[in-house]
Amino acid sequence: MFEAAISQHEERLQKALAMGGVEKLQERAQQGVLNARERINHLVDAHSFHEMGLFATSIRPEMRERSPADGKVAGFGKIQGREVAVVSNDFTVMGASSSSVNSAKIGHVKRIATQRGLPMVFLGESTGARMPDVMGAAAIGAGDRPTQYRRMRETPWVSAVLGHCYGSSSWYAALADFVVMRKGAITAVSSVRLTSRAINEAVDPEALGGWKLHTEVTGMVDLAVDTDEQALEAVQQFLSYLPSHHNEAPPVHAVTAGSGEDAERILGVLPQSRTQVYDVRKILSLIYDKDSVFELKPRFGRSVVTALARLNGRSVGIVASNPIYKGGAIDPQSCEKVVSFLVLCDSFNIPLVFMADQPGFLIGVEGERQGAIGRVMNWMNALSLVTVPKISVVMRKSYGQAVLNMGGGGNSDEVIHWLTAEVNFMDPRSAVSIVHGVEPQEEPERYAQLLEEMSRGTTAYDAAAAYTAHAVIHPAQTRAHLIRSLEVHQMRLSGGVGEHLMRTWPTSY
Known part of the structure; x- marks a missing residue:
């Protein structure tokens, strides 16, 4: 009786899991880059991923067959047994561009993470807002999302920059408590192509938003690594030091053998x-x-x-x-x-x-x-x-x-x-020169005497x-x-929890 429905379900399931298709997935594999689902599988414990929105598609009828999961894979998994929320952008589907549907998926997962006390992990790679969906005053002005980018630090946020990241992928990186970036990835406000048009000159992607810029100049990126796998392992390592949410103490681990011996x-x-x-x-x-x-x-x-x-x-x-x-x-x-x-x-x-x-x-x-x-x-x-x-x-x-x-x-x-x-107000050698105007090469004996005076009580x-x-x-x-x-100095009275007076301090400034 239900055979047709079951068959149709299986067909839809396989189509959704196929992402952007065999050709695009093979191309990524040849480049040594993981796809969106492989990234999740590498990040979370085996068989622990609980997906939300697998059958979501573009809201535009003509694009539904070409937008499995609407370009963003979202859900929950476990890292070393602890629950986390995950959003992994699928670049093989419409460049993982942001739409009203996949934005709703992200909002849902974020909301659950906040309400249930789960760290939030963003695996970024996207072209930015989806066009032509966002073109026109009605589209760009639609919605009521005043808290979309609010950080109250109820749970840790982590972002991995794993490809070209523009728009929301770059926003979530800027909002994260920890950002790891694969070398070769780019993150910026807008794409190289759009930026080049805006300033009417060629733009080097690395100069616009490469790993050296963000690790050495802006400071937005905490760590740069060589591969997707290393980035995902860095996410795991970072979260191992933190509690799942702000109302619990950090986890305690076994002491590594040999600690303190040297x-x-x-x-x-x-x-x-x-x-x-x-x-x-x-x-x-x-x-x-x-x-x-x-x-x-x-x-x-x-x-x-x-x-x-x-x-x-x-x-x-x-x-x-x-x-x-x-x-x-x-x-x-x-x-x-x-x-x-x-x-x-x-x-x-x-x-x-x-x-x-x-x-x-x-x-x-x-x-x-x-x-x-x-x-x-x-x-x-x-x-x-x-x-x-x-x-x-x-x-x-x-x-x-x-x-x-x-x-x-x-x-x-x-x-x-x-x-x-x-401990002193300043280096005594500088103090002698500033206070007394005496230099060692000019009056060595007097300088030595004054240096001894300036070094007392320190x-x-x-x-x-x-x-x-x-x-x-x-x-x-x-x-x-x-x-x-x-x-x-353990915080016994509060169960190891502080007052969080800086919970709204900007993550980037």
Whole structure:
């Protein structure tokens, strides 16, 4: 009795799953690029994908047979057993262009993710708005979606830029808490073709919206990788540090074998001279759980490292000076990067550890043109709104206003100084020249005398005596001390959940 209906259903099912057809799918495979469904299969646990809108098509009758799933695959899956919401753009169907139907699919999945506490993952690749559907005043002005692009950070949002991304794909990347981009992909407001017409000159796609632009100049992209598979694995890794929603604490993982065993090597990495540079990432690897340091925006604002990591199996956020770049001096890009990171960690209940070895802010005309004053104060404003635990570690030196930005001066719950630490308003050598006008090559004896005066009262023990440092430790004790400190500062009264005072802070600015 139902044989005809069942046969027709099976036929429709196979047609929907065929996406843009064998030829287009084979072309992608030859390019080494996954299709929309392969991306989902690589991202989520096997057999866990629960699809919404498989039989959706274009609203235009003449396009229904050519628009399986209307170019966007949406639904829910599990990553390491945890539920997530996923939208994967199918470029083989009408360039994954946005329409009223597939926008409704995305809105539905987003709404469920927010209501049920699920991370939202966007796998981006699209040509932008679908034309001619959006042409005309009635079309472009239709709808009532005042909250379509609102971020209240109820759940983490992640975006993978995996091809040419224009329109909504680029918007969702800008709104995401974490963006990973495959090299060779492009994301911009409008396509290369449209941009070229608008400015009447040829446009290089990489210059318009390539990975170097977005990892080094705009800072919108957190990580660039070589393949789709690496991008999807980065999404999995990022989400492993975060809770599913803002009202729960981050997950706890088993401690990796060998963690902390090489802590004594820290002094072998840290130079004695305050002016000699080193890569702080080598020190971080000796303190935090082995292989757990996951750096965000490594090519942007490079004098400061921002990274998620685990300490005794628990998620922490690290803000660390990196003297190998600009001597660790903080520039406007670093400020922007840190503020973004503070908002992320506070929104999702991740304690923060500041590790300072900085000579202050990088001053100069270019920095002022980039809004250095406002960037510095944005950092301080964000820091004052952080409600998760904050621990500050001064490793070697910390000077000037940046002492406060890196958690000193009452801006952390606990301040720890390594026995190597020095804290001052500025480098004593500069102070001698500025205050007294004495240069070492001109008056060496007087310079040495004044330098000694300017260097008094700056040691870790001086800070401890004034109780501006709560502890002075050997660097090898850092891991154990931080673990104990974070046990003390757990947010017990709120079940590990902060107040989220920055939940509406812009993700891109």
